[in-house]
Amino acid sequence: MPVGQVIRSHSHIHYVLVDGREVECRPRGKLRLEERRILAGDRVEVTLAPDGEGRIDRVLPRASELRRPPVANVDLCAVVFTLHEPEADYRFLDRVLVHVEHAGIEALLVLNKTDLCTPQEVEGFRRLYGETVGYPVVPVSALTGEGIPDLAARLAGRTSVLAGQSGAGKSLLTRALAPGYQARVGTLARKLGRGRHTTRHVELIRLPAGGLVADAPGFTYLEFEGVEARALGHLFPDFHRVGPCRFDDCLHRAEPGCAVKAAVGERIARHRYEHYLAFLAEIEAQKPW
Numbered sequence: 449m450p451v452g453q454v455i456r457s458h459s460h461i462h463y464v465l466v467d468g469r470e471v472e473c474r475p476r477g478k479l480r481l482e483e484r485r486i487l488a489g490d491r492v493e494v495t496l497a498p499d500g501e502g503r504i505d506r507v508l509p510r511a512s513e514l515r516r517p518p519v520a521n522v523d524l525c526a527v528v529f530t531l532h533e534p535e536a537d538y539r540f541l542d543r544v545l546v547h548v549e550h551a552g553i554e555a556l557l558v559l560n561k562t563d564l565c566t567p568q569e570v571e572g573f574r575r576l577y578g579e580t581v582g583y584p585v586v587p588v589s590a591l592t593g594e595g596i597p598d599l600a601a602r603l604a605g606r607t608s609v610l611a612g613q614s615g616a617g618k619s620l621l622t623r624a625l626a627p628g629y630q631a632r633v634g635t636l637a638r639k640l641g642r643g644r645h646t647t648r649h650v651e652l653i654r655l656p657a658g659g660l661v662a663d664a665p666g667f668t669y670l671e672f673e674g675v676e677a678r679a680l681g682h683l684f685p686d687f688h689r690v691g692p693c694r695f696d697d698c699l700h701r702a703e704p705g706c707a708v709k710a711a712v713g714e715r716i717a718r719h720r721y722e723h724y725l726a727f728l729a730e731i732e733a734q735k736p737w
């Protein structure tokens with residue numbers, strides 16, 4: 449039985465990508481009654497009819513499920529960051545990275561607007577986040593197209609969402625990656641404040657080099673709900689490369705024999721440690737005493 453991936457839905461009609469072909473499918477009766485909605489990104493078993501349409505027989509177990517936007521099986525988050533326009537906000541970046549780690553999704557750092565940067569700035573960022581922190585970094589310019597083929601190659605075969613602060617260039621990047629793509633929500637809806645970010649049905653856009661990218665940004669809800677204070681340090685990959693600390697349950701704050709604290713300014717960037725402390729305080733303040 450062929451297996452495909454749902455790329456968009458319209459009430460009870462789901463468009464499923466099967467062997468590179470978009471097939472209009474309806475779920476079989478029993479599935480329609482189930483509580484579980486069929487989400488964009490779902491892998492489904494389909495029966496193809498001679499007329500070219502199909503029937504969804506079964507939704508395969510999800511490897512991941514994002515709430516905002518509602519997409520199943522996202523396996524990569526491209527976090528879009530800029531050094532200028534808007535000015536670099538490392539605290540926001542680290543916050544997004546913590547959320548991506550918490551969701552168990554691989555992160556890729558996209559340094560956008562390189563046309564506004566000196567080569568030294570790009571190299572400095574690549575060293576800091578690519579080497580010291582340890583995420584793959586892809587410098588691009590959505591405006592000039594520089595680096596876009598490299599980014600496309602990294603998104604090939606994956607189901608991705610873009611994240612990052614407002615104005616970082618997520619929309620322009622999506623257009624640079626999928627030049628033929630036309631957003632289905634018009635300017636009017638966006639002006640009324642019911643634009644792409646709040647559309648109920650997410651669409652996965654097919655990239656020419658293969659791979660799917662959501663048409664709505666991910667990780668827009670950045671409260672640390674569900675993140676335990678003791679687990680926060682595990683969401684900083686640069687922290688687990690040092691150590692171990694003397695105590696297994698070290699919070700890396702004032703404990704004796706803390707390997708993390710000892711590495712600050714060397715193998716751990718000072719601002720990463722400061723953001724960790726700030727996030728930790730935020731999580732502790734959330735506790736219902």
Ligand SMILES: Nc1nc2c(ncn2[C@@H]2O[C@H](COP(=O)(O)OP(=O)(O)OP(=O)(O)O)[C@@H](O)[C@H]2O)c(=O)[nH]1
Nearest residue numbers: 560561563589590591613614615616617618619620
């Ligand atoms: N110079 C330069 N400008 C860019 C680049 N990418 C995007 N921009 C501009 O930055 C502004 C914001 O880009 P968008 O794509 O709307 O940003 P966004 O991340 O989708 O923003 P939100 O929709 O608010 O989340 C626009 O004016 C873009 O034209 C780039 O690589 N270089």
Ligand SMILES: [Zn+2]
Nearest residue numbers: 693698700706
């Ligand atoms: Zn420690």
